[in-house]
Amino acid sequence: MEIDPAAPDNDILVLLQGCELEHAFALLFERYEGKVYRLCCSMLRDATQAEDAAQESWVRVSTALASYDRRASLSTWIYAITRNRCLTAIERRRYLVSMSTADIEAEITALEVGQVDPEDLSALLRELVEFLPERYRRVLTLFYYEDRSVSEVAKMLAMPEGTVKTLLYRARAALGEQLRRRGLDDPSAWWDVQP
Amino acid sequence: MKPEELSTQTTSFDTALDAALARALPPPVPTAEFRVRLRAALARAGDHESMESRRGRLERERREGLAELENGYLQLRRRTLGTLIGGAFAAGAGVALLFPWLKATLGEHSMLALAGLGGVVGLVIGVSACLGRSVLDDPIARL
Numbered sequence: 001m002e003i004d005p006a007a008p009d010n011d012i013l014v015l016l017q018g019c020e021l022e023h024a025f026a027l028l029f030e031r032y033e034g035k036v037y038r039l040c041c042s043m044l045r046d047a048t049q050a051e052d053a054a055q056e057s058w059v060r061v062s063t064a065l066a067s068y069d070r071r072a073s074l075s076t077w078i079y080a081i082t083r084n085r086c087l088t089a090i091e092r093r094r095y096l097v098s099m100s101t102a103d104i105e106a107e108i109t110a111l112e113v114g115q116v117d118p119e120d121l122s123a124l125l126r127e128l129v130e131f132l133p134e135r136y137r138r139v140l141t142l143f144y145y146e147d148r149s150v151s152e153v154a155k156m157l158a159m160p161e162g163t164v165k166t167l168l169y170r171a172r173a174a175l176g177e178q179l180r181r182r183g184l185d186d187p188s189a190w191w192d193v194q195p
Numbered sequence: 196m197k198p199e200e201l202s203t204q205t206t207s208f209d210t211a212l213d214a215a216l217a218r219a220l221p222p223p224v225p226t227a228e229f230r231v232r233l234r235a236a237l238a239r240a241g242d243h244e245s246m247e248s249r250r251g252r253l254e255r256e257r258r259e260g261l262a263e264l265e266n267g268y269l270q271l272r273r274r275t276l277g278t279l280i281g282g283a284f285a286a287g288a289g290v291a292l293l294f295p296w297l298k299a300t301l302g303e304h305s306m307l308a309l310a311g312l313g314g315v316v317g318l319v320i321g322v323s324a325c326l327g328r329s330v331l332d333d334p335i336a337r338l
Contacts, residue, residue: 033225034222034224037223037224037225037229038222038223041223047223047226050223050225051225051226051229051232054225054229054233055229055232055233055236056236058233058236058237059233059236059237059240062237062240063240121215121219122215122218122219125215125216125219125220126219126220129216129219129220140216140220141220144216144217144220144221144222145220145222145223146222147222148217172209172212172213172216175212175216176208176209176212179212185208187206187207187208187210187211187212188211
């Protein structure tokens with residue numbers, strides 16, 4: 001198959017064509033390690049589970065690289081593998097975590113946004129993001145993880161860019177509403193937020 | 196949000212919130228052990244892969260052996276059937292040629308002599324087949 005010189009990851013495709021799998025994998029890992037991990041973080045919301053899912057994804061990539069058929073771009077292929085691993089982890093977690101209603105209530109109480117130090121606006125923002133509906137939260141966190149690139153988020157989550165923009169708009173509107181309700185709608189307060 | 200992605204209705208609150216979110220949500224970085232664990236997992240996967248390929252090769256060889264055996268068995272059955280039919284025709288032709296001479300020589304005992312000859316030939320073939328069969332390899336051992 002001909003390789004388009006302008007195609008993204010063209011160098012890796014050339015290596016794959018020459019059956020230099022180890023070198024191709026090393027380049028791929030160097031280029032996508034962070035993105036795969038961030039995608040896992042945004043989907044799983046837990047650093048340890050994200051590392052496990054990222055590890056499983058890379059193992060899968062390494063074993064399947066020889067049979068990569070170029071029907072999709074390398075990035076799309078890797079993101080699809082990663083998303084599938086994350087969805088499997090989410091399913092696994094659903095089976096493993098069995099809490100009683102009282103446990104769940106206790107957990108929710110512990111996570112009450114009101115318990116966050118009102119002075120710590122950064123922590124408050126993170127808590128509010130955690131309380132957003134899953135689709136909004138996933139898109140919003142990835143958007144900021146990926147340096148505000150709508151196209152990258154769209155590729156990572158396999159969504160049209162328009163959908164990403166809509167979800168972002170709604171997520172930010174929901175956050176704004178929460179902040180206004182708490183009387184935190186003075187923009188000057190937000191300029192000082194520290195990571 | 197990038198300036199070109201901000202809507203025209205963006206307020207200063209939205210801009211401030213965007214900047215605050217960018218600072219509150221820094222990109223997560225995997226721990227230092229991540230690469231170590233990943234390298235070990237990749238090595239394990241490599242071992243697993245070689246075991247898989249070995250298993251695949253053995254299974255392929257076994258399938259090929261079975262196919263070869265089945266092919267040999269079919270050939271043997273065809274040959275046996277061919278020999279039987281050919282032998283029967285040859286015996287018939289032999290009897291048709293021999294019978295007038297036998298009848299002329301032995302008279303009314305010719306039928307008895309022909310049956311006796313047939314019995315002896317059959318016995319010889321049967322005994323030799325039995326002896327030959329006992330020295331055949333056990334076909335299962337070839338698997």
